[in-house]
Amino acid sequence: MHKEIDTKKEEEIEKIMKGNFMSSAIGTIDEEEYPLVTKIIPMFNNKSIYLLMSDLSDHTRNILKNNKISIYYFLKEEKEQKLNNKRLTIIGTVKKLDLKKNSVEFLYLLESYEKIEIGSKFWGTFSDFNFYIFKPKRLLFIEGFGKAYKKTFT
Numbered sequence: 001m002h003k004e005i006d007t008k009k010e011e012e013i014e015k016i017m018k019g020n021f022m023s024s025a026i027g028t029i030d031e032e033e034y035p036l037v038t039k040i041i042p043m044f045n046n047k048s049i050y051l052l053m054s055d056l057s058d059h060t061r062n063i064l065k066n067n068k069i070s071i072y073y074f075l076k077e078e079k080e081q082k083l084n085n086k087r088l089t090i091i092g093t094v095k096k097l098d099l100k101k102n103s104v105e106f107l108y109l110l111e112s113y114e115k116i117e118i119g120s121k122f123w124g125t126f127s128d129f130n131f132y133i134f135k136p137k138r139l140l141f142i143e144g145f146g147k148a149y150k151k152t153f154t
Contacts, residue, residue: 087141
C-alpha cells in the first residue's frame, strides 16, 4: 500500500528533480512494443521537466510514435541491501517544443541546461537536438522496504 505524499516528501522529491540524484534514465516503447531504457539528463526548471534530446536517437524516435515515457532517478545507494535504497520514477507524456535555435526561450533553456550538463551549449545547437517538455501523470517514490509513496497528477 502506498503512503500519502506530505509537504516534507514533496520538498524531498523536488530536491531530487532539481539535481540531487546520481544518474537518470528514460524508458520508451519501441516499434515492436519492447521497452527501451537509456540514460537521459532531465532538467527541472520553473516547475517543469525538460529533456534535450537528439531526434536521431532511438528513444526520441520511439517518442515520435508513442509519447508515453518514464523517467527514473537513481539516488545514492546508502544501504547495503540495494533494493532498500531510495529511488524515484515518474511516468507521463513528453512533447517536442517547436523552438527556433535563436529564440529567447530556446537560448534560456540551453543556458539553464548547460548548468547541469557541461558542453550542451555547443551540441545542443546541432540541428537534430531539441527540447522536449515532460508532463507527469504518476509518480512513485520509494524510500526503502515498506516506504512507498505515490502521487497522481491531474
